[in-house]
Amino acid sequence: MSVLVVVECDGGEVKKSSLEVASYASQVAQMLGTTATAVAVGEATEANLAKLGEQGIGKVLYDSEPRLKDFVNGAYTKLIAAAAQQEDAKVIVLANSNIGAAVGSRLSIRLEASLATNVVELPKTDGGKFVVKRGAFSGKAFADVELESDRKIIAVKKNSIEALHEDGKTAPVESFSAQLTDADFADAPKEVIMQDQAGGVLLPEADLVVSGGRGMKGPENWNLIEDLAKALGAATACSKPVSDVDWRPHHEHVGQTGITVSPNLYIACGISGAIQHLAGVNSSKVIVVINKDPEAPFFKAADYGIVGDVFDVLPKLTEAVKQLN
């Protein structure tokens, strides 16, 4: 019996969200009196995989098949199912990412497992039950859910678990083959197009986010948002009305029907704070709201606020960040 964790890699590095799920898995393994094994997907280096020891991982399985560099639903599912069988994994942990959801849902059928996505805390195992807390109602509530099957799959929401760091600890990296055939790559992408993200910070992985709404008055003023984001090393985002009128691309739209983010810091500039927008951001650790309307509903959900004109306030903030650095 063991705990298996799926770690996503990109450009040789383990993604930050996967360091969190690896830490989650090793803590679950400890609770269950067993060890955590990682299976890596994407483009990884052996040195970086070995460092997963710092997150408490006992060993890492890696299939160096080159076609696994990009996400392929069929192949990834087969690979992880094979690893779960080999390791007799009772709990499988993934990131609550587009990859995690696509693979986790198929795996739950193949492995006859209970599945919980959007999980925000370590499980509770009192009284022989296995209960996880997950976000529901688009961030407006939480649900404690009992996973009843013998085998459990958990997709952990980003930034809800602190990544462990035991400096210098390494895990052995073992080569692993799921005997993948051409048929497993039938749904391989024809093409992968990565976004040209301002400042190089991807919104779903970002710790800091600067977001703009209709109060920015037009796309030509977005340099104010980008300047502050760049000074902070933050990603940029926007509200739904802004992406609806194409001031900004859809992939920046944060809210109930856009991306849900949970960064350490979310700075909302000229966004009134409709309930649908709050649903996408209210699990952020700290929320800052800048709006000239003191009655904007967003202030009720904020930790810090400035009642003022974004065109006046934003340059001052950017300047203050530069001085601090």
Place this chain on the structure above:
Amino acid sequence: MKFLVCISNVPDTTTKITFTPDNKEFNKAGVQFVINPWDEYALTRAIELKEAQGGGTVTVLNVGEADTEPNIRKALAIGADDAIRVNAHPKDAFFVAKQIAAIAKDGGYDVILMGKESIDYNGFQVHGMVGELLGIPTVAPAMKLDMNGNTATLEREIEGGKEIVEVNTPFVASCQQPMCEPRIPNMRGIMTARTKPLKVVEPTADAPRTEVDHFALPPAKQGVKLIPAENAGELIKLLRNEAKVI
């Protein structure tokens, strides 16, 4: 071509969320229910593709009790041809996926579409479960869907980019914007929807694999600390020294 579009019945996006006194269930009292906003992309795109092909059918499927019928009728008014309701409380994603797979197996559908996730449970699970139960590919979440004969070209969102994926029918896709502009019913649609077939079937005997122990609301915020606009730089110091987030 036969399209199956799965819709769920969810509280309107502006709903203030409350629960029953035992915190076991969502409190439906006084709440307006709508077609899950993500599912509207699936529904409209299926109708557009059917129209472009100049034939075929769009069947809408809901797993729910009788109170979901107004929204099933709304989907018919938007342009679906017929509807099936599996008469059951949607207990969990696995249970719902089993119902959809059973209907899909019988109906011989070419394309099975649904929204990315429901805005109440936020599972983002059903698409993959249905695909796996039927042994067909799933593309999730899909931002674009075009058909050329039996081949579909889709754009699949990945973190920080997108993949272009080609699959042959039958397949499952979970949809999100900017796939299409969701349609609203017109008067003619509302009139014809009343007489379109809505078949009610009983669920399979499958048991759910998860159970909600209880719901809870997030802790209330402490209250906002306001910084005067003329002293905006002070905010940055607070974020570093007090909140410790930068």
